[in-house]
Amino acid sequence: MRIASWNVNSVRSRLDQLLGWLARAAPDVVCLQETKCEDAQFPEAALAEAGYRTAIFGQKTYNGVAIVARFGLSIDDVKRNLDGDADDAQRRLIAATVEGVRIINVYVPNGQSVGTPAFAYKLDWLERLRKEVAERHDPGQDLLICGDFNVAPEPLDVHDPKRWEGKVLFHPDERAALKRLMDWGLADAFREKHPDQKLFSWWDYRMGGYRKNHGLRIDLALLSRSLMDRCVDVSIDTRPRELERPSDHTPVVVELKDEGGT
Numbered sequence: 632m633r634i635a636s637w638n639v640n641s642v643r644s645r646l647d648q649l650l651g652w653l654a655r656a657a658p659d660v661v662c663l664q665e666t667k668c669e670d671a672q673f674p675e676a677a678l679a680e681a682g683y684r685t686a687i688f689g690q691k692t693y694n695g696v697a698i699v700a701r702f703g704l705s706i707d708d709v710k711r712n713l714d715g716d717a718d719d720a721q722r723r724l725i726a727a728t729v730e731g732v733r734i735i736n737v738y739v740p741n742g743q744s745v746g747t748p749a750f751a752y753k754l755d756w757l758e759r760l761r762k763e764v765a766e767r768h769d770p771g772q773d774l775l776i777c778g779d780f781n782v783a784p785e786p787l788d789v790h791d792p793k794r795w796e797g798k799v800l801f802h803p804d805e806r807a808a809l810k811r812l813m814d815w816g817l818a819d820a821f822r823e824k825h826p827d828q829k830l831f832s833w834w835d836y837r838m839g840g841y842r843k844n845h846g847l848r849i850d851l852a853l854l855s856r857s858l859m860d861r862c863v864d865v866s867i868d869t870r871p872r873e874l875e876r877p878s879d880h881t882p883v884v885v886e887l888k889d890e891g892g893t
Contacts, residue, residue: 632730632887633657636777636850637871638664638738638833638880642697645878646674650681652871658884659701660729662736664779665878666695673697688712690722696736696778698727705729713759714766723756731890732858733768737778742799750799753781757808761815770816773890774855779833779880781849782809784819787829788848800847817853820885821865830867833880840879841872852885861888 635658639645642663653661661683666673670689678685682702688711689695700706710726726735737760742753768774782805786792795801813819821830831846840846852865863886872881 632659632732632889633884634659634729634732634734634775634777634852634887635661635882635884636664636736636779636852637661637882638779638850638878640665640667640878640880642666642695643668643672643674644876646677648871648874648877650677652868652882653678653681653683656868656882656884659704660734661699661882662734662777663697663699664695664736664738664880665693666697667692668695686725686727688722688725694722694738696723696725696738698725698729698734698736700729713756714763715759724760732773732775732887735764735774735776735778737776737780739779739781741781742802742805744799745797745802750802754804754808757782757805757812761808761812764812765815770855771857772855773858773861774817775858775885776812776817776853777851777883777885779849780809780851782806782851783847783849784809784822784851787822787827788831790829790831790845790847795847800849813853816855818856818859820852820854820859820862821848821867821883823859824862824865832867832883834872836879850880850883852883854885858887861890862886863888 687697723738740753743749832850834840834846
């Protein structure tokens, strides 16, 4: 099974790019972030024509997440947002079970700048995620948490660590919050499969970020150990970032062996 994660930065604006990528990459499941539209506006019909069903949790203009799965695969036990969130809370999490794998798709808050209420909200959101994972799940189950974490875990994940040290997306407090989540029993699948590779998943639109490869790896796939044992590879597909008017993020793809198979 191939499970992808992609912050599309507006699913309607980049629908043609999404459909083209689905036809080429043929993932079984893709978790989308920053869909930026209410549920009624989500392009379910176009995705159905492409062979995919959807579970959506949208919001006008901002945020929004979705899980898209190939027809023939069910999307079961859908959960939206963190426990305790009000109905009008920012829509940043959707979870479901597909083929026995529990998938939690997240769009972690950006944090804006250190010391602001937005930064405190980001740290609190990550801690709430950690607590919910610990309360609802077991490290022995097949669990995947993926999405735009807005945190680069290590210096290898940053084009210029000295420049980014202490700033949002690479602040020690953010990295510590991510590590606490992972210490529950999750592995950074890309880094386990590619321990020395300096590859990125996000590049700023400004100042030729992609052309200069001034990026960060902030789109992550965190796998439980049982699921990590089934992981064949994790790749970052940069081709969508080369299109005209692309998302500033590019897809991350996890390839899993079938349970008990090859």
